[in-house]
Amino acid sequence: MPQTVQAVRTALSPDWPCQVKAPGTHDWERTAARWLRDLLPARYAGYSTLTRHNVLLARHAQLQVQHEIRAVRVALHTSRQELPALGVAEGVIENSIRMYAVELEQLNRLARGIRLVSEALARPSAARP
Structure with a gap:
């Protein structure tokens, strides 16, 4: 493995997705786009504006995940108040709270x-060796 590729890989944050090649490596933008597309609902695959422009795709993925985080937070914070009225058993409520907490971390x-x-895609010249 060339030293430049190894240096890039060792410098990556632990939060860098394992499905995406390191910036500066061969075909990394393609792996980034595939990973980002997989994060969106399938119906977005038909929008060529998103699929042809990785920076837009990354922006939309950020927005999508931010909304999911908000939804999970609401579900987590309202479970004990709202679920009993829906007839949900206490054990199921506790399990759902744990599930929401794990999902929020993920x-x-x-x-x-x-x-x-997104940051790497926004500065492609800096990401190439």
Whole structure:
């Protein structure tokens, strides 16, 4: 492995998505675009504006995940108040709270990865060796 590629890989943040090649490596933008597309609902695959412009794709993925984070936070904070009225058992409520907490951690990690990929895509000349 060339030293420049190894140096880039060792310098990556732990939040860099493992599905995306390191900036500056062969075909890394393609892996970034594929990863970002996979984060969006399938219906967005038909919008060529997003699929042809990786920076726009990254921006939309950021927005999508931010909205998901907000939705999970609301679900987490309202579970104990709203779920009993819906007839949900206490054990199920506690399990759902744990599920939402885990999901919130995963979404926050995903948001950090999207931010890193977005920053790398926004400065392609700096990301190439």
